[in-house]
Amino acid sequence: MTTTVLLVDDHPVVRSGLRAVIEAGDALTVVGEAATGEEAITFAGHLHPDVVLCDLRLGSGIDGIRTTIALRALEPAPAVLILTTFDRDAEVLGAIEAGAAGYLLKDVDPEVIVQGIHRAAAGDMVLAPDLAARVLKGMRSPLPKLTDREIEVLRHLARGATNKEIARTLFVTEATVKSHLAHIFAKLDVDSRSRAIHVAQETGLI
Amino acid sequence: MTTTVLLVDDHPVVRSGLRAVIEAGDALTVVGEAATGEEAITFAGHLHPDVVLCDLRLGSGIDGIRTTIALRALEPAPAVLILTTFDRDAEVLGAIEAGAAGYLLKDVDPEVIVQGIHRAAAGDMVLAPDLAARVLKGMRSPLPKLTDREIEVLRHLARGATNKEIARTLFVTEATVKSHLAHIFAKLDVDSRSRAIHVAQETGLI
DNA sequence: TCAGGCCTCAACCAAATGGATGATGCCGCT
DNA sequence: AGCGGCATCATCCATTTGGTTGAGGCCTGA
Numbered sequence: 001m002t003t004t005v006l007l008v009d010d011h012p013v014v015r016s017g018l019r020a021v022i023e024a025g026d027a028l029t030v031v032g033e034a035a036t037g038e039e040a041i042t043f044a045g046h047l048h049p050d051v052v053l054c055d056l057r058l059g060s061g062i063d064g065i066r067t068t069i070a071l072r073a074l075e076p077a078p079a080v081l082i083l084t085t086f087d088r089d090a091e092v093l094g095a096i097e098a099g100a101a102g103y104l105l106k107d108v109d110p111e112v113i114v115q116g117i118h119r120a121a122a123g124d125m126v127l128a129p130d131l132a133a134r135v136l137k138g139m140r141s142p143l144p145k146l147t148d149r150e151i152e153v154l155r156h157l158a159r160g161a162t163n164k165e166i167a168r169t170l171f172v173t174e175a176t177v178k179s180h181l182a183h184i185f186a187k188l189d190v191d192s193r194s195r196a197i198h199v200a201q202e203t204g205l206i
Numbered sequence: 207m208t209t210t211v212l213l214v215d216d217h218p219v220v221r222s223g224l225r226a227v228i229e230a231g232d233a234l235t236v237v238g239e240a241a242t243g244e245e246a247i248t249f250a251g252h253l254h255p256d257v258v259l260c261d262l263r264l265g266s267g268i269d270g271i272r273t274t275i276a277l278r279a280l281e282p283a284p285a286v287l288i289l290t291t292f293d294r295d296a297e298v299l300g301a302i303e304a305g306a307a308g309y310l311l312k313d314v315d316p317e318v319i320v321q322g323i324h325r326a327a328a329g330d331m332v333l334a335p336d337l338a339a340r341v342l343k344g345m346r347s348p349l350p351k352l353t354d355r356e357i358e359v360l361r362h363l364a365r366g367a368t369n370k371e372i373a374r375t376l377f378v379t380e381a382t383v384k385s386h387l388a389h390i391f392a393k394l395d396v397d398s399r400s401r402a403i404h405v406a407q408e409t410g411l412i
Numbered sequence: 413t414c415a416g417g418c419c420t421c422a423a424c425c426a427a428a429t430g431g432a433t434g435a436t437g438c439c440g441c442t
Numbered sequence: 443a444g445c446g447g448c449a450t451c452a453t454c455c456a457t458t459t460g461g462t463t464g465a466g467g468c469c470t471g472a
């Protein structure tokens with residue numbers, strides 16, 4: 001009884017690497033490879049893998065989190081193991097909330113990945129050691145929830161726009177932009193646009 | 207007469223993938239794998255590979271560009287093929303200037319990588335199609351050269367520091383910081399710290 | 413229906429930022 | 443010796459930004 005795995009990554013090279021690593025032993029079988037989230041959902045619906053190993057960033061198309069949500073809605077639902085290069089807090093939480101069985105960094109050793117797949121298949125949670133603490137920290141002080149409008153303003157901010165420019169782009173007055181910014185600053189606990197940008201980027205908010 | 211290749215990437219999974227892809231044919235042989243730039247330089251000195259396939263971002267330690275410079279100083283010098291996920295203009299130019307034979311994006315198909323290695327071994331330049339135009343564009347408007355001190359200030363800027371904070375950290379007065387900023391803004395052709403941060407990040411300056 | 417959240421706008425004030433200009437000292441190169 | 447580039451600092455001034463307070467309209471869920 002071998003555990004079946006579906007690989008999801010937009011880089012062919014990474015897929016090859018994962019396949020090589022995973023099939024080195026004989027307890028795991030790669031039953032398919034998808035390059036996009038859409039492909040992953042389709043393939044999983046037909047192949048019914050035990051575990052889906054999914055990159056968080058999938059180039060074009062839907063991202064790993066949305067893919068996870070769709071995969072978890074399948075019947076039977078595969079365990080979803082998120083694999084990525086970056087460790088942004090917001091995304092860790094997002095993936096877990098979306099029903100992922102865990103989260104591994106790409107730079108770990110092959111056997112860690114193999115072990116992770118086995119544990120995910122068994123229903124365990126899988127967190128890269130250096131991430132567990134961060135996730136818990138994130139749980140303790142959950143990321144402030146910005147409104148859609150605030151996120152929008154934040155994006156313009158990060159592109160270096162002035163209040164005047166943001167106001168023009170959004171068809172509102174500067175007063176409104178300032179109001180949004182005041183709220184954003186309060187939620188992020190900062191007192192300057194530069195620091196707001198920094199925090200937003202660090203936490204994966206944008 | 208097979209072409210020998212040394213792999214340099216900080217991710218074991220990616221190395222496995224590259225090895226699988228490269229050794230699928232029989233004209234290429236992977237003679238070694240290095241996880242850091244330092245390792246790469248040592249290994250290349252002993253293994254004398256025809257081509258070094260090197261990631262631009264190598265986690266800790268020296269980066270791909272510095273590694274390239276060191277590799278090209280070896281005797282005999284291997285052809286260095288840069289491989290990376292991102293296509294930051296500054297780094298493309300940096301790699302070429304450092305003596306790289308070319309530059310490939312990680313999300314290309316395996317056969318493109320194999321072809322690239324063959325062409326690099328033959329002494330050709332190798333540029334991912336979607337990058338060639340960008341490189342030329344970058345040639346036309348070369349990135350402004352910031353001084354070490356300016357880069358230092360820019361880093362603090364990107365972390366959201368105020369002029370006062372930067373001044374304290376660098377043990378200079380605010381006037382000096384403002385002076386550096388004025389120069390930075392002029393060189394980057396911007397007029398606000400936010401936009402300076404944005405440009406610096408986009409061009410890979412920091 | 414009412415409370416609360418969100419988006420919108422306004423006015424006022426303090427502080428930070430950006431622009432312009434100039435000066436000093438150091439270092440390396442010619 | 444002289445020149446240019448760099449880092450340092452200063453002053454003056456206009457603009458931008460951030461902080462505060464308050465308010466009206468809209469929608470949603472209780």
